[in-house]
Amino acid sequence: MCAIAASVGLSLFQGLAMRSAASQAAADTFEIEKQGVKSAEDSKRNKQLALSEGKQEKTVAARQDRFAKTIDTLRATKALLASGQVGNTTNLLVMDQARQGANYNEKIRQSIDSMNRQYLFDVKGTEAEYQGIRNRYRSNTINAYNQIPSLGSVLLNAAASGLSTYASLPSTG
Numbered sequence: 492m493c494a495i496a497a498s499v500g501l502s503l504f505q506g507l508a509m510r511s512a513a514s515q516a517a518a519d520t521f522e523i524e525k526q527g528v529k530s531a532e533d534s535k536r537n538k539q540l541a542l543s544e545g546k547q548e549k550t551v552a553a554r555q556d557r558f559a560k561t562i563d564t565l566r567a568t569k570a571l572l573a574s575g576q577v578g579n580t581t582n583l584l585v586m587d588q589a590r591q592g593a594n595y596n597e598k599i600r601q602s603i604d605s606m607n608r609q610y611l612f613d614v615k616g617t618e619a620e621y622q623g624i625r626n627r628y629r630s631n632t633i634n635a636y637n638q639i640p641s642l643g644s645v646l647l648n649a650a651a652s653g654l655s656t657y658a659s660l661p662s663t664g
Contacts, residue, residue: 506645564592
């Protein structure tokens with residue numbers, strides 16, 4: 492009988508020790524998850540801030556470029572008109588200059604629209620990257636908690652160990 496009690500006690504102790512170790516490992520994994528997710532949030536925020544600042548700088552530069560081109564167009568038009576020449580040729584040159592300025596302004600507008608779309612795609616990319624990191628940490632934590640044996644399984648294993656020990660004892664009879 493003493494051997495059975497020792498077997499059950501040892502098995503129960505080992506099972507509880509394994510359960511405690513698995514619980515600690517799961518708690519450690521959860522702490523790593525919290526730190527990792529916070530780091531990922533900080534990284535996402537910094538990337539999005541950099542994207543926003545870059546977009547703003549490019550937009551300002553494009554608008555300044557458009558303004559400069561408008562001034563150049565006006566100067567060229569005034570120079571043509573001030574030349575004192577009149578007629579169809581001068582009118583055609585003035586209209587061509589205005590058309591070139593309008594085309595350039597449209598090109599800049601399209602570039603700014605493209606930058607805005609790219610910015611939104613890049614922000615979505617940082618969000619997707621963050622979600623992927625967060626999901627990996629969450630999955631690791633869930634897996635760690637799933638490794639903790641239930642108290643019932645620990646007790647069942649201890650009882651099975653006792654039965655196995657009992658069955659292996661020589662019968663006296």
